[in-house]
Amino acid sequence: MKKTTKDNNQIQAKNSEHIQEILSQNLNIYRLIAENMYDAIYTLDTNVNFTFVNDVALKRSGYTRKWFIGRSFLNFVIPENKNMVQKSFKSVMMGKVVPAYELSYINSKGKSLWIEINATPLVDNGNIIGVLVVSRDITERKRNEEELKLYRNNLESLIEGRTAELRIANEQLQIEIAQHKKTEEALRSSEAYYRTIFHNTGTAIIIMEDDTTISLSNAECEKFVGYRASDLEGKRRAVEFVARQDLERILSYNELRRQDPEKAPRSYELKIVDRHGNVRDVLITIASIPHTNKTIASFLDITEQKKMEAALKASEEKYRNIFENAVEGIFQIGINGEILSANPSFSHLFGYKSPQEIMRAVKDIRYEIYADESQRNELRRLLDKQGFVRNFEVICRRKDGQRIWISVNIRAVKDNNSKFLFYEGTLVDITERKMIQDDLEKKSRSLEETNAALRVLLKQREEDKTDLEEKVLHNIKELVLPYIDKLRAGQQNRDTVIIDIVESNLNEILSPFIKSMASKYANFTPKEIQIADLMKKGKSTKEISTILNLSPRTIDIHRYNIRRKLNINKKKVNLQSYLLTLT
Known part of the structure; x- marks a missing residue:
C-alpha cells in the first residue's frame, strides 16, 4: 500500500x-x-x-x-x-x-x-x-x-x-x-x-512558424485580412497577404532573421492585401521567440497616415509651383528681419539672382531693404495694432542702391496659442506707377496755375468791360443829352418826333433792354432789335415804317421773324407784352 x-x-x-x-x-x-x-x-x-x-x-x-x-x-x-x-x-x-x-x-x-x-x-x-x-x-x-x-x-x-x-x-x-x-x-x-x-488589445498580433505559417492570431487580425482565427491558424502563411511589390523584400528579411535575428530589421512598413483584394499600409514590429523557431509580429494600420502624407506632398508640390512662378514677390520674414523664405520674383525685384542669394546677403530686411525709417516705423505700428496691412506703399533699396517703390500686403502668422511665428506676404513694384502719378501731379499743378492766371485775366476783362460801360454811359449823359435839350429848345414842329426818338434811344442805351436783347438773342439782326425796341414802346406798324422809312409790309415781315426767333409764332401771345417781360 x-x-x-x-x-x-x-x-x-x-x-x-x-x-x-x-x-x-x-x-x-x-x-x-x-x-x-x-x-x-x-x-x-x-x-x-x-x-x-x-x-x-x-x-x-x-x-x-x-x-x-x-x-x-x-x-x-x-x-x-x-x-x-x-x-x-x-x-x-x-x-x-x-x-x-x-x-x-x-x-x-x-x-x-x-x-x-x-x-x-x-x-x-x-x-x-x-x-x-x-x-x-x-x-x-x-x-x-x-x-x-x-x-x-x-x-x-x-x-x-x-x-x-x-x-x-x-x-x-x-x-x-x-x-x-x-x-x-x-x-x-x-x-x-x-x-x-x-x-x-487593439493591435493585430500573430505568432508564426519558421515558414511563416500562422499558429496563433487574435481578433484584430480579422479586421486586417478578412479571415477568422479558425481560418488562419495552421492553414495560411503570413506571406500570402503581402503585396507583390513587397514580397521579395519581406522574404529576404525572413531569411536574414533565420540566420541572425539581430541583423534583421524589427520594424518596417509594407502593404498587405486582404481576402477581398483591398490594399492597406501597415507598420509591423516583429521579433523571434527565444529557444523556438517562432516569431511574434504586431501590425499597426497606417493607411490613413499614408494618405495624409501623400495629400500633404501633393499640396506642397501644387503650392510650391504657385510660389515659384508667381509674378508677385512672396516672402516670409522672421521677427528679427531675417528672410525665412522667398520666391524668385521677390529676389529679382531687389536685384538678386536667386532667393538663396538674397537670403544669404540680407540679414535684416528692416534696415537693408526699407529705405525710409518713418515708413518702416508706420508699417510696424500698423502690424502691431491690427495684425495685417494691405496695399502699403513704401520706398525700398535694391542691391545696386537704386530706390524703388513697392506696394506690400503683409500679415503676422501666429500658432494656436497666439504666439508670434513670422510675417508673410506679397509685394509688387509700383515705381513706374508712382513716376506716372508724380508726372500727373506736376501737370495738374501746372494746369491749376494756368487756370488761376486765366481767372485773373477774366476778372480783369470784366472789370475793364464794366469800366468801359460806365465811361460810355457817363459820356452820353454829360456830352450828348445836354445837346438834345438845346435842339428841343430851338426845334421846328417837324423835327419834334425825330428828336423824341433820338432822346428815347439814348435813354435805352442807358437801360438794360437792348443789352439784354443783344446778349440773349444773338441771332437777331440790328434792324430786328431796332423794330423790337419801337414795338416795346407801343409804336404801331405805320409809325415804325415812317420812322425807319420802310414799307409796312417790310415791318410785318420783321414782326413775323421776331416772333419766330422768340419761339412764340405759334402761341397766342401779344408781342409788345412779351417784349416788356424781357426788360
Missing part, C-alpha cells in the same frame, strides 16, 4: 512539473507578446489605482514604476475629462463593453501627449478584480491632423515653406514582468492574464 502511494505521489509530482513547464512556456510566450506590443499596458484595481505598468508606459510618461504603483489613474487625467473616465471605469467593472476613447495628459517633462484608451475587465474565478488598460500613443496622428488642418485653412493665402513630415515612432517594447507567484495557480493566472492582453 505504501509503495502504491509513493508511486502515485511520484506520478502526481511529474504531472505537476509538466503542467508548470507548459504554463511557464505559455507565460514566456505571453510575456513576449507584451514585450513586443506597440502599446502601453497597465492594470488598475477596483479603486482605480495602478497595480502594474509596462516599460512602454514608463518610457512615455517619464515616471518610475514605484511612482505608479498604488497611485490613482485619475491623477493623469485633466479635470474636464475625469467625469468621463470615472463613468468608463464603472461601466467596465460592471462587465459592459466600453468603446475606445481619447485622452490627453502631461508627462513628467511637461510635454502634452495624446493616447487612445481600450479598457477590459480582469476576471479571476468569475469575479472582476480590476481593469486591464491598453493605451496607444496617438500624439503623432493628432499632430498630423492639426498640420493637415492648418494646410487646408491657409490654401488662398499664404504658402507654407516646408512640408510637415509624418514620422511614426517605432519603439522597441521591452517589458520585464517579474514572476510574482511560483505556484501552479500563479502560472495559470499569469497565462490567463497575458491571454487577455493578447486577445483584447
Whole structure:
C-alpha cells in the first residue's frame, strides 16, 4: 500500500512539473507578446489605482514604476475629462463593453501627449478584480491632423515653406514582468492574464512558424485580412497577404532573421492585401521567440497616415509651383528681419539672382531693404495694432542702391496659442506707377496755375468791360443829352418826333433792354432789335415804317421773324407784352 502511494505521489509530482513547464512556456510566450506590443499596458484595481505598468508606459510618461504603483489613474487625467473616465471605469467593472476613447495628459517633462484608451475587465474565478488598460500613443496622428488642418485653412493665402513630415515612432517594447507567484495557480493566472492582453488589445498580433505559417492570431487580425482565427491558424502563411511589390523584400528579411535575428530589421512598413483584394499600409514590429523557431509580429494600420502624407506632398508640390512662378514677390520674414523664405520674383525685384542669394546677403530686411525709417516705423505700428496691412506703399533699396517703390500686403502668422511665428506676404513694384502719378501731379499743378492766371485775366476783362460801360454811359449823359435839350429848345414842329426818338434811344442805351436783347438773342439782326425796341414802346406798324422809312409790309415781315426767333409764332401771345417781360 505504501509503495502504491509513493508511486502515485511520484506520478502526481511529474504531472505537476509538466503542467508548470507548459504554463511557464505559455507565460514566456505571453510575456513576449507584451514585450513586443506597440502599446502601453497597465492594470488598475477596483479603486482605480495602478497595480502594474509596462516599460512602454514608463518610457512615455517619464515616471518610475514605484511612482505608479498604488497611485490613482485619475491623477493623469485633466479635470474636464475625469467625469468621463470615472463613468468608463464603472461601466467596465460592471462587465459592459466600453468603446475606445481619447485622452490627453502631461508627462513628467511637461510635454502634452495624446493616447487612445481600450479598457477590459480582469476576471479571476468569475469575479472582476480590476481593469486591464491598453493605451496607444496617438500624439503623432493628432499632430498630423492639426498640420493637415492648418494646410487646408491657409490654401488662398499664404504658402507654407516646408512640408510637415509624418514620422511614426517605432519603439522597441521591452517589458520585464517579474514572476510574482511560483505556484501552479500563479502560472495559470499569469497565462490567463497575458491571454487577455493578447486577445483584447487593439493591435493585430500573430505568432508564426519558421515558414511563416500562422499558429496563433487574435481578433484584430480579422479586421486586417478578412479571415477568422479558425481560418488562419495552421492553414495560411503570413506571406500570402503581402503585396507583390513587397514580397521579395519581406522574404529576404525572413531569411536574414533565420540566420541572425539581430541583423534583421524589427520594424518596417509594407502593404498587405486582404481576402477581398483591398490594399492597406501597415507598420509591423516583429521579433523571434527565444529557444523556438517562432516569431511574434504586431501590425499597426497606417493607411490613413499614408494618405495624409501623400495629400500633404501633393499640396506642397501644387503650392510650391504657385510660389515659384508667381509674378508677385512672396516672402516670409522672421521677427528679427531675417528672410525665412522667398520666391524668385521677390529676389529679382531687389536685384538678386536667386532667393538663396538674397537670403544669404540680407540679414535684416528692416534696415537693408526699407529705405525710409518713418515708413518702416508706420508699417510696424500698423502690424502691431491690427495684425495685417494691405496695399502699403513704401520706398525700398535694391542691391545696386537704386530706390524703388513697392506696394506690400503683409500679415503676422501666429500658432494656436497666439504666439508670434513670422510675417508673410506679397509685394509688387509700383515705381513706374508712382513716376506716372508724380508726372500727373506736376501737370495738374501746372494746369491749376494756368487756370488761376486765366481767372485773373477774366476778372480783369470784366472789370475793364464794366469800366468801359460806365465811361460810355457817363459820356452820353454829360456830352450828348445836354445837346438834345438845346435842339428841343430851338426845334421846328417837324423835327419834334425825330428828336423824341433820338432822346428815347439814348435813354435805352442807358437801360438794360437792348443789352439784354443783344446778349440773349444773338441771332437777331440790328434792324430786328431796332423794330423790337419801337414795338416795346407801343409804336404801331405805320409809325415804325415812317420812322425807319420802310414799307409796312417790310415791318410785318420783321414782326413775323421776331416772333419766330422768340419761339412764340405759334402761341397766342401779344408781342409788345412779351417784349416788356424781357426788360
